[in-house]
Amino acid sequence: MTKKHLNNLIFLVSLLFCGMSCLAQNTTDNSILLTDLLVELETKHNVKFSYADKDVYSIRLTKPKYDALKPTLEYIRTTTDLTIIKLNDRYYSLTNTSTISICGYVLDNFEENTIPGATVEIFESKLASITNTNGKFNFENIPKNSIVQIKHIGYKPMFIEAKDLANTGDCKKIAMALSYQELDEVVVSQFLTTGLNQLKDASIELNIEKFGILPGVSEPDVLQTVQALPGIKSVDETVSDINVRGGTNDQNLILWDGIKMYQTGHFFGLISAFNPYVTNNVNVIKNGTSAAYGDGLSGTIAMQTSNKIPLNVRGNAGFNLISGDIFGHIPIQENIAIQISARRSYTDFLNTPTYTTFSDKAFQDSEVDQESEFYFYDFTAKLIYEINPYHQLQVSMINMSNNLNYLENIEGYSTPNRSSLNQDNSSIGSQFKSEWTDVFTTDLHFYYTQYGLDAITVTNNESQELNQNNLVKESSIKLITNYKVLESIDWINGYELTETGIENRTNINQPPFASNIKGVIRKHALFSELKYTSENSKFYGMLGGRLNYFENINTFKEYIFEPRINLSYELFSNFKTQLLGEFKSQATNQIIDLEQNFLGIEKRRWILSDGDALPLTKSKQGSIGFNYDTDTFYLGIDGFYKKVDGINVYTQGFQNQNQFDGEIGSYAVKGLEFLINTKNNVYSAWLSYTYNKNDYTFDALIPTSFPNNLDIRHSITLAGNYTIGNLKLGCGLNFKSGKPYTQPNDNEPVNNNVFPNEINYESSNSSRLPEYIRADFSAVYTIKLSDKLKGTLGASILNFTNRKNTLNTYYRLKDDNSIETVERISLGLTPNASFRVQF
Structure with a gap:
């Protein structure tokens, strides 16, 4: 240390001691503890003060200049939070009025x-x-x-x-002041199980916090649960390929906190990518959609996290045989709260019976074996800020990822082949809700979402490298206004702007090859609708429309008008009829790549309509339904017709003579959905039946009309649950008729007159797979651990009979000109167990 620095230090220390001395002198001269002042007053004026020590302890105030008792007491009263009450001429009481x-x-x-x-x-x-x-x-x-x-x-x-x-x-x-915010009226308080409600607009609401139990599901997996509803199934047993009334998965609009999601599954579709304990409620719409929604030709599944600010910290944590997770809902201030969740699988370091069964299902008919390393994770965060009673801001974020790496030892090569597959989705969105007057409210949404699928394969002693990528970037802003014209009439208007960019890249270094296909579509939409509810609530009506303007910068521009209608009327007590209809359109589709791209596992790539080879896809749907509902019994039947135009064979997953034609066509579905449900406080039993006749029409193909790849003609579910104290049990049986497929011609299976040789097929989708039958069981037991802690033990078995159901059959021509039959088999007996603590 230099002399100069030493002198400076001595000066600062001296200054500090001087200041402390002055402060001490000032304190001594000008202030006094209240307890000491009271003692002086008692001695000087012959009075007594009663008080609680905690009320006056450590209170210091400037010493008063008064000699008289009355002005001194008034001074104490005005400079502290104490109330001084004169009990008699001598005694006074002091109480803290903070x-x-x-x-x-x-x-x-x-x-x-x-x-x-x-x-x-x-x-x-x-x-x-x-x-x-x-x-x-x-x-x-x-x-x-x-x-x-x-x-x-x-x-x-x-x-x-x-x-x-x-x-x-x-x-x-x-x-x-009265609040005019309209709440959905619940028509059926319990639909199959607790937490499943049918609303007055015919949509289905799933409330996670009140959710009961369904067969084969010990935890409320969102996208597994919706498949318990009539008309919603998956032909390949995945949650990432849900078919609503005969439509393909890319024709579903999946929303999480208002954000459109392009990835919906973990483990290549076997597990929902959305943590059910974060999701507060789910709204499922099959027809009669509000004009505020675009896309989703077949259906809409809208998930919403909680937008409430809790009084105390609450949350839960748990694990099953695939993953573990934690969730917390934390109040920061009385008007600010955050939600946070994290989930990760441990499949990369722990093999469980559930993981083994899932692996057999996911990696069959692919290059991947069980020696691979695979894991997934997801993370969510949300901020809730109540600016005041009339304005609320929410900001939500979600990130999810699937990662697969494996090595393949090849005879004759010193270095194994290396492959990896990564599937990621990152999204952020915000919602600003405002109540400007008693009759006028606004809802402003914004989101940005990015989805990426990347595959890398390094072969031939690392001399050849193949890179494949599918990238989606989308941003959207939407304003919704609600004006209450009358107590029974709401007028909803809005505007939405969405920009979607999609890129598909393929690069090979040896031999050199590069392909990069990308495009951008902007969509402007104006929408308006009127909602009416009669005073006696017997009649509900929604009539609206949506005007879309699609603009692909390089290829086309197009206006499309989409009318919407949703009417229901209670004909007599407990008996209601519903009439629903909608037109819809969308510009995003998934092509199904069957050439072993993305390692033969994830074969779906998102693409944009170009107005030519893949036009805008458009749908028309109408339905009529009747239901009878009491507290203990529900009977419902719905008939519908849906037609979808502008589909390409590449988006339908053909595996026959039509798979490379690129033809444009349509499909039409005629269907009937039936449900009967009896329930009380301890049990619920139901039988559902769905009939679909789903046919393609392609004018350029022969024959021009044939069964849809998703033509599951008959589907039946018989199930129930029972509650015994803290124990809930569920058991169910599922039956589906076989899906169509195309067999080679028996007389001449191979065409040797062309190069390369081709398989001679019979008429498209002229054969059917055997029927699908699966029996499931589940049990959940709740334990009270303490006044604030609750534990839940769960167990489930999918397909407890271990029946081998054939999900798909197709054929490949081998090098020796023989035909190889490839079958995809369903999940075998799949056990799972879970434990969760709620606080």
């Missing part, structure tokens, strides 16, 4: 009727109560600067400072 008693009467906005049952919460003290039959509430010892929230269904929440409600003898009257 806490106060509050009370109030809660009335409607006309101040005529009291509101019993309103919730009154004190944020700082975490106290809560409800108003009595007279609308009154009261609390003792409340911090006077705390915030009091008053809320009740049908009214806008109110926030009042506690000091404004101080009990001075008369309790304040508080008038609450």
